[in-house]
Amino acid sequence: MLKFFLSRLATFVPTFIGVTLISFAFIRVLPGDPIVVMAGERGVSAERYEELRSQYGFDQPLWVQFWEYFTGVLQGDLGESFITNRPVWDEFFSLFPATMELSIVAIIIATALGLPAGVIAAVNRGKFFDRALMSTALIGYSMPIFWWALLLIIVFSGNLGWTPVSGRIGLLYYFDDVTGFMLIDSLLSGQKGAFTSAVSHLILPSIVLATIPLAVIARQTRSAMLEVLSEDYIRTARAKGLSPGRVNGLHALRNAMIPVITVIGLSVGTLLAGAILTETIFSWPGIGKWMVDSIFRRDYPVVQGGLLMIAVIVMIVNLTVDLLYGLINPKIRKR
Amino acid sequence: MTLRTILAASALALAAAGAAHAQQTLVYCSEGSPEGFDPALYTAGTTFDASSHTVYNQLAEFKTGTTEVEPGLAESWEVSEDGMSVTFKLRPGVQFHSNDMFTPSRELNADDVIYSFERQNGEGSWEYFNAMSMPDLIESIEKVDDMTVRFNLTRPEAPFIANMAMDFASIVSKEYADAMEAAGTPEMLNQQPIGTGPFVFEDYQTDAVIRYSKNENYWKEDEPKVDNLVFAITPDASVRLQRLQAGECHVMPYPNPADIDSIKANPDLDLLQQEGLNVGYLAYNTTQAPFDDPKVRKALNMAIDKDAIIEVIFGGQAEKAKNPIPPTMWSYNESIEDDPYDPEAAKKMLEEAGVSDLSMKIWAMPVQRPYNPNARRMAELIQEDFSEIGVDVEIVSYEWGEYLERSKAEDRDGAVLLGWTGDNGDPDNFLAVLLGCDAVGGSNRAQWCNEEFDSLVQEAKTLTDQDARAANYEEAQVIFKDQAPWATIAHSVVFMPVRSEVEGYIINPLGGHLFDTVSLAE
Numbered sequence: 001m002l003k004f005f006l007s008r009l010a011t012f013v014p015t016f017i018g019v020t021l022i023s024f025a026f027i028r029v030l031p032g033d034p035i036v037v038m039a040g041e042r043g044v045s046a047e048r049y050e051e052l053r054s055q056y057g058f059d060q061p062l063w064v065q066f067w068e069y070f071t072g073v074l075q076g077d078l079g080e081s082f083i084t085n086r087p088v089w090d091e092f093f094s095l096f097p098a099t100m101e102l103s104i105v106a107i108i109i110a111t112a113l114g115l116p117a118g119v120i121a122a123v124n125r126g127k128f129f130d131r132a133l134m135s136t137a138l139i140g141y142s143m144p145i146f147w148w149a150l151l152l153i154i155v156f157s158g159n160l161g162w163t164p165v166s167g168r169i170g171l172l173y174y175f176d177d178v179t180g181f182m183l184i185d186s187l188l189s190g191q192k193g194a195f196t197s198a199v200s201h202l203i204l205p206s207i208v209l210a211t212i213p214l215a216v217i218a219r220q221t222r223s224a225m226l227e228v229l230s231e232d233y234i235r236t237a238r239a240k241g242l243s244p245g246r247v248n249g250l251h252a253l254r255n256a257m258i259p260v261i262t263v264i265g266l267s268v269g270t271l272l273a274g275a276i277l278t279e280t281i282f283s284w285p286g287i288g289k290w291m292v293d294s295i296f297r298r299d300y301p302v303v304q305g306g307l308l309m310i311a312v313i314v315m316i317v318n319l320t321v322d323l324l325y326g327l328i329n330p331k332i333r334k335r
Numbered sequence: 336m337t338l339r340t341i342l343a344a345s346a347l348a349l350a351a352a353g354a355a356h357a358q359q360t361l362v363y364c365s366e367g368s369p370e371g372f373d374p375a376l377y378t379a380g381t382t383f384d385a386s387s388h389t390v391y392n393q394l395a396e397f398k399t400g401t402t403e404v405e406p407g408l409a410e411s412w413e414v415s416e417d418g419m420s421v422t423f424k425l426r427p428g429v430q431f432h433s434n435d436m437f438t439p440s441r442e443l444n445a446d447d448v449i450y451s452f453e454r455q456n457g458e459g460s461w462e463y464f465n466a467m468s469m470p471d472l473i474e475s476i477e478k479v480d481d482m483t484v485r486f487n488l489t490r491p492e493a494p495f496i497a498n499m500a501m502d503f504a505s506i507v508s509k510e511y512a513d514a515m516e517a518a519g520t521p522e523m524l525n526q527q528p529i530g531t532g533p534f535v536f537e538d539y540q541t542d543a544v545i546r547y548s549k550n551e552n553y554w555k556e557d558e559p560k561v562d563n564l565v566f567a568i569t570p571d572a573s574v575r576l577q578r579l580q581a582g583e584c585h586v587m588p589y590p591n592p593a594d595i596d597s598i599k600a601n602p603d604l605d606l607l608q609q610e611g612l613n614v615g616y617l618a619y620n621t622t623q624a625p626f627d628d629p630k631v632r633k634a635l636n637m638a639i640d641k642d643a644i645i646e647v648i649f650g651g652q653a654e655k656a657k658n659p660i661p662p663t664m665w666s667y668n669e670s671i672e673d674d675p676y677d678p679e680a681a682k683k684m685l686e687e688a689g690v691s692d693l694s695m696k697i698w699a700m701p702v703q704r705p706y707n708p709n710a711r712r713m714a715e716l717i718q719e720d721f722s723e724i725g726v727d728v729e730i731v732s733y734e735w736g737e738y739l740e741r742s743k744a745e746d747r748d749g750a751v752l753l754g755w756t757g758d759n760g761d762p763d764n765f766l767a768v769l770l771g772c773d774a775v776g777g778s779n780r781a782q783w784c785n786e787e788f789d790s791l792v793q794e795a796k797t798l799t800d801q802d803a804r805a806a807n808y809e810e811a812q813v814i815f816k817d818q819a820p821w822a823t824i825a826h827s828v829v830f831m832p833v834r835s836e837v838e839g840y841i842i843n844p845l846g847g848h849l850f851d852t853v854s855l856a857e
Contacts, residue, residue, distance in 0.1 A: 039739075
């Protein structure tokens with residue numbers, strides 16, 4: 001198991017270097033001189049332009065700029081935002097808990113509903129229930145997030161008034177960040193009603209963010225289950241007279257889990273991407289909105305640092321998924 | 336117990352009790368996050384709303400709802416005979432705010448004013464100070480006595496007073512800056528601002544909420560009206576409207592054009608509106624044939640169906656432009672007649688000018704701006720209009736940075752769609768910046784240098800009497816219309832939906848949002 005872990009970890013290093021390079025290159029490939037874009041219609045004098053170039057280090061050759069960035073990254077220094085002059089690292093960690101909270105709740109919703117839905121559909125293959133579930137999943141998968149979010153807001157917040165429109169917590173509640181997770185902080189604050197307010201603010205955005213992963217997980221579970229259910233050992237188990245619940249739930253599901261876990265792992269990337277839109281609509285102060293603003297402002301350190309951090313998180317999640325395979329399926333461990 | 340827990344506790348207690356004299360909290364659903372809280376470092380409106388319009392004051396101020404300048408932290412000022420120096424007499428008894436780290440030991444004085452400007456002369460990204468040419472204009476700043484400051488200028492510059500009312504000219508506390516420098520945390524000036532303004536900064540949760548409380552010691556009597564001010568940052572316009580309807584906020588900027596009718600129909604909401612301090616235009620290159628002939632330019636102007644543009648591009652929410660300055664600005668020349676939309680006459684004028692088979696380029700900006708929400712589509716409409724009079728148009732576009740750079744070139748071919756949003760409400764800020772001879776090869780995209788026009792505008796800079804200046808500008812607008820270096824297209828209309836319990840909100844023609852005079856009906 002240790003050997004397996006180390007071999008997976010070894011692939012981490014070249015990927016990390018690649019990601020650092022890509023995140024550095026990405027924002028620089030975008031057309032548009034950042035200084036000219038920042039100045040807009042007002043323009044900037046040639047003198048001032050040179051001053052700003054040297055202030056931001058753009059007068060250095062690209063490889064020097066990259067080397068400074070890369071050595072900084074190795075020391076845990078992602079640079080400072082051009083705009084706020086605060087360290088990118090600090091900004092990222094002050095905003096990331098909000099994104100993480102939303103993503104975790106979304107993935108829980110997606111898995112808790114998607115997994116059983118897929119199993120039930122597979123067991124009832126071709127029947128009405130299967131068809132209904134799978135068409136719903138297809139609709140969910142093809143739903144434009146922006147439209148879906150607005151629809152939910154208009155119906156549930158606007159017309160019915162059941163949920164707040166946007167934000168993380170009611171404006172009345174006002175306390176210091178402890179963990180950055182609103183559900184936890186609202187409990188710690190001891191303010192009456194704060195937790196309920198945090199939960200009610202989380203409902204719509206997490207449903208919106210869960211929609212696509214939910215559909216993918218349901219469909220993946222169904223097809224994996226169908227494949228496993230046609231295997232010989234399942235027929236044997238049935239022939240031995242095991243109850244359908246035991247056959248489906250224990251023997252089949254465990255083997256069907258491998259592709260499903262892959263999908264759940266991969267959907268972390270999707271979630272972070274989806275978070276950008278979801279956060280913008282629901283005024284959710286996470287990294288998605290922060291990244292979008294920075295791209296428009298050509299805030300190089302934030303864009304490259306933010307991209308790198310997101311990539312590293314996705315890599316860590318995938319590494320964890322790899323390790324989980326090993327736990328579920330001993331065959332993979334030995335390979 | 337920190338201040339914020341006290342605030343939260345009292346807010347809760349009051350809410351629970353539903354007390355008769357409940358604290359009034361005004362919630363503003365702002366459209367974006369501030370870049371920081373030091374207005375001198377930035378140029379975005381979201382930053383100014385959160386800092387210079389709430390926390391800070393300037394020496395001079397714009398009279399609410401107008402572009403006229405009135406005293407602010409300076410009680411009065413005097414311009415020397417030759418216009419080369421301006422002396423400001425400071426208002427006595429003005430107090431700075433305090434916070435956890437700082438309590439002021441003295442009132443506002445000349446040191447604060449001098450510091451506020453001199454710091455911008457040094458290193459750092461003081462963009463607006465530089466963009467307004469302050470380093471060239473200010474020769475020196477002198478402390479006459481504790482309450483008197485004199486600015487010595489390198490040339491007479493009448494708009495200087497209006498510049499002193501701009502956001503970058505906000506007055507910060509030198510004492511606070513020194514204290515933070517000594518503590519090794521100079522960045523606090525930008526994160527925990529201390530000013531003299533109507534609202535005291537309490538807290539900013541990045542990208543989510545900004546909180547302010549009333550400045551109990553504010554130097555203007557009876558202001559601000561509300562006890563707490565909250566900015567709930569809400570980037571999506573549809574969501575902002577939903578929040579406004581649900582009562583989660585009281586005021587919101589920039590509604591979607593498509594929502595205007597439903598806002599008007601909603602009895603809980605009021606819709607305020609005003610022309611923006613901007614102009615969208617099409618600038619010919621007046622140095623290139625045949626566009627060097629005013630007759631050709633006029634003919635083309637007469638071929639543009641502006642009504643269609645207002646309808647299609649702005650959804651009806653704009654005013655046709657006839658002058659290069661917006662109608663909310665002083666010296667706007669009402670008496671000028673716009674060129675009529677008359678393709679037949681235009682065709683004839685082109686023939687008379689000896690122009691046939693004309694083909695030209697129109698540049699369309701790649702970005703959305705208040706003065707032009709869809710330049711590509713606007714260019715297509717003009718293309719259609721021009722084809723009616725036999726002019727063939729090719730539409731070109733570049734990435735925004737490239738566009739701004741390339742359109743400056745004196746030998747550029749084609750007409751450029753662009754626009755301008757005013758900085759200080761002074762006509763000079765439009766007429767000299769966009770049409771002056773000095774700006775050729777720069778922000779004068781028409782490359783238009785008319786001596787008569789230019790000398791009127793230059794002279795106006797040296798006059799101290801506003802009526803005399805206005806007369807010059809009015810005449811300059813006549814020359815502009817006659818020479819037609821641009822096709823003036825539109826001034827966008829700014830809409831502000833507010834809840835009906837909101838009282839005293841006045842749209843600021845300069846674009847920012849001010850809440851010192853706003854109150855909530857019980």
